[in-house]
Amino acid sequence: MMFRVNLAATLVMALGFLGSAQAEESEAQLGRATYARANCVGCHKWHGNGGGGYGGAALSLRKTQLDREQIVKTVTCGRPGTGMPSFLRGVYDDDAKEHPCYDFSQKDLTGDNHVAEAGTFLRPNEIEAVADYVLKNIMGHGDPNLAECVAFFGDTSRVCEIYKPKTSHQMPTPSTQN
Amino acid sequence: MKARTLNLRLLAGAALACLISGSAYADGGPAADKPATVKSADVTTERLLNANKEMADGNWITHHGNLWGQRYSPLAQINKDTVKGLHVAWTMQLGGLEGGGIWSHGGLEGTPLAENGYLYVTDGWGSVYKIDARGGKGTLIWKMDPKTDHDWAGAVACCGVDNRGAALYKNLVISHTLDGRLIATDKETGQVKWQRAVANPDKGEVVTGAPLIVKNMAITGVAGAEYGIRGWIAATDLDTQKEVWRTYTIPTKGEAGIESWKGANSAEVAGGGSTWVTGSYDAANNTIVWGVGNPGPDWDNAFRPGDNLYTDSSLAVDADTGKIKWHFQHTPNDPYDYDSVGENVLVDVGDKKLALHANRNGFGYAVDRTDGKFEWATAFVKKVTWTKGINPKTGKPEEYDAGKDVQTYLAAATPTRDKALADFCPGNMGGKNWPPTSYNPELKLWYIPVIESCNRVTIAPEKALPAKSREFFTGGGPSQPFRITGSVTAIDVTTGKVAGKFETKFPNLGGTLATKDLVFSGEPSGEVFALDGKTLEKLWGFNTGGGVSAPPMTFQVDGKQYVAILVGLGGAWDKWFIDSTPELKTMQPGSMLYVFGL
Incomplete structure (x- = not known):
């Protein structure tokens, strides 16, 4: 009997552990996938270092001092007067009951308070996943490296090879359908 | 006897082609009611030089229609009297929508x-x-997928997952890939004969333009000035697959032009000068005329004192050696990202042999294409704020000061290290971007696809040359607080004056096609339209439901004229510039060929 209880408890614990590891993994995947899909990469780059570019000058997420709540708010609301867009649909609607972003509604977003709307809206859980992804995988990290690059892009592309010692390469083999 | 041999050969070719398509469609399939496949003749230098005759016969065998870059077809079944009856003849869904690097879609x-x-x-x-x-419909014969490395190239493509077309040479289709390859595909079978790496995304180089075939060479241009490349134009011998020449658009020590890079920063490291739009070829002078892009970094012009040759220039090179013959620079020490990468259209007007170029800076230029001597410049946009105008004698902006290392032009509209934020018109996309102009040699009218724009740039000074490749090196960035519209604007090249303007709600991101009495173009909101070639009155329109960012062309088959256009918003607009055209946010990615007929 005792044995059975222990076995059951161990099984529950083991499953629980596996479950939480899986949950963590899938949370990280959601964060990474959202970071790519929502075009954070367009300005902050895959590695989060930001810098100038066609999307404007984006801040470094590696060096940011923001906490989780502040990151969630920045992604949700955008930053007035900068290129950082708002990612939650309707947060500045004039007729909304509450104005969660700086107390601004659409009519306030003129001139230097302009906030662009993101090309892709996110759900609140996706915004949280992105914030967690930034906190865990980007913030406080030093220069981007091969392992981080491969974790982001996988290893099927040459995209990370500038982080490797120089090697020679084969060109891809084209294929024809007819 | 000779004719009989030829016929036998044709029959044998057709039979072989039938076997090939038969293997794909053994059950009858979509090609079953088509006539037997015919083998096309080799595309020779002679045919390319006579592309106008080819167009009269219904073909379109080189990127810009002819080697002079004119995009004018004499086909006239579709004309201002009949165009009202133009309708969709057939469409074909294509692929390439997948994303990669910083891009969510192609x-x-x-x-x-x-x-x-x-x-x-x-x-x-x-x-x-x-x-x-x-037979009045489209059937896919083959598709060659080059297996482009999406992330490797897509992460350093500043402005979209784009490819502007292929070229024909002998029995080969010659094409580029974003990851820098030049590929030769057998025209009949679709099998790749060979491929060669011409550009290297490890250095931030990608290729988006169509190759230009000159003699036995494919001419390739490169993109990447936003990533600190040193631009070039390269010629590959298509028979040996060896490089014939590579001309850098940024000079090195000891070369002419190096004196125009005065600071301590080495121009060779990150000077920019991309060449990603297909140029033109003047056989009479054996000269290739090609547009050169912006300097790097794009906006922080104090980083690179001097005129920064040959950025923002039209460049003429000897076709056999690549040696530079002349240049004409439009915006020296450019602080706006007003590149000159757009095509040069070669035209004869009276006894003048001109090269026309519509620049991002809002002016259309004519220079003598034999020596680069300035003829005239005309503003084709409604609003110019960065300069009072182009000096009619020198061709330089009125405020250009040869004694100054860092140009400020009209200071109120110029971002500098001291005044980091400035609004200017046209905005950094132009003016006129890569979408090609067209030229009607009978009416002597030149039709420019216009982005009527202003935007805002904030300077973020670059402190040093890029330590790593594949990183944006722009010295700042643009934002879009102003609404942007568009137009098709005609310039009469006999007078150098604007002859008409057809305004559109959205910027023209696709380019124009000229026929005998019509101009065709499209809008990123989905509309494809035809204008009266003289009055620019709209005569016909059809909404494709997808964003148009490609030029129309025309051809004839079975005795019937068609207009074809690719539909599916590409390029940089929906990522970087969409705030200026908020209605376009609803446009979905797409990938479709539309063919219109009467």
Whole structure:
């Protein structure tokens, strides 16, 4: 009997552990996938270092001092007067009951308070996943490296090879359908 | 006897082609009611030099229609009297929509080629499609997928997953890939004969333009000035696959032009000068005329004191050696990202031999194409704030000061290190971007696809040359607080004056096609339209439901004229510039060939 209880408890614990590891993994995947899909990469780059570019000058997420709540708010609301867009649909609607972003509604977003709307809206859980992804995988990290690059892009592309010692390469083999 | 041999050969070719398509469609399939496949003749230098005759016969065998870059077809079944009856003849869904690098999707910017009733089109990732356009419908004969490395190239493509088309040489289809390859595909079978790496994304180089075939060479241009490349134009011998020449658009020590890079920063490291739009060829002078892009970094011009040759210039090179013959620079020490990468259209007006170029800076220029001597410049946009105008004698902006290392032009509209934020018109996309102009040699009218724009740039000074490749090196960035519209604007090249303007709600991101009495173009909101070639009055329109960012072309098959255009918003607009055209946020990515007929 005792044995059975222990076995059951161990099984529950083991499953629980596996479950939480899986949950963590899938949370990280959601964060990474959202970071790519929502075009954070367009300005902050895959590695989060930001810098100038066609999307404007984006801040470094590696060096940011923001906490989780502040990151969630920045992604949700955008930053007035900068290129950082708002990612939650309707947060500045004039007729909304509450104005969660700086107390601004659409009519306030003129001139230097302009906030662009993101090309892709996110759900609140996706915004949280992105914030967690930034906190865990980007913030406080030093220069981007091969392992981080491969974790982001996988290893099927040459995209990370500038982080490797120089090697020679084969060109891809084209294929024809007819 | 000779004729009989030829016929036998044709029959044998047709039988072989039947066998090939028969293997794909053993059950009858979509090609079953088509006439037997015919083998096309080799595309020779002679045919390319006589592309106007080819167009009269219904073909379109080189990127800009002819080697002079004119995009004018004499086909006239579709004319101002009949165009009202133009309707969709057939469509074909293509691929290449997938994302990669910093891009969520690919798009279409290509010009289809047409030869003997077959079309050759490319998608953004460089797949080539051969389509049988005979019998009033389209049938895919083959698709060559180059297996482009999406992330490797897509992460350093500043402005979209794009490929602007293929070229024909002998029995080969010659094409580029974003990841820098030049590929030769057998025109009949779709099998790749060879490929060669011309550009290297490890250095931030990608290739988006169509190759230009000159003699036995493919001429390749490169993109990447936003990533600190040193630009070039390269010629590959298509028979030996060896490089014939490579001319850098940024000089090195000891070369002419190096004196125009005065600071301590080495121009060779990150000077920019991309060449990603297909140029033109003047056989009489054996000269290739090609546009050169912006300097690097784009906006922080104090980083690179001097005029920064040969950025923002039209460059003429000897076709056999690549040696620079002349240049004409439009915006020296550019602080706006007003590149000159757009095509040069070669035209004869009276006894003048001109090269026309519509620049991002809002002015259309004419220079003597034999020596680069300035003839005239005309503002083709409604609003110019960065300069009072172009000096009619020198061709330089009025405020250009040769004694100054860092130009400020009209200071109120120029971002500098001291005044980091400035609004200027036209905005950094132009003016006129890569979408090609067209020229009607009978009416002597030049039709410019215009982005009527202003935007805002904030300077973020670059402190040092880039330590790593594949990183943006722009010295700041643009934002879009102003609404942007568009137009098709005609310039009469006999007077150098604007002859008409057809305004559009959205910027023109696709380019124009001229026929005897019509101009065709499209809008990123989906509309394809035809204008009266003289009055620019709109005569016909059709909404494709997808964003148009590609130029129309025309061809004839089975005795019937068609207009073809690729539809599927490509390029940089929906990522970087969408705030200026908020209604376009609803446009979905797409990838479709539209063919219109009467």
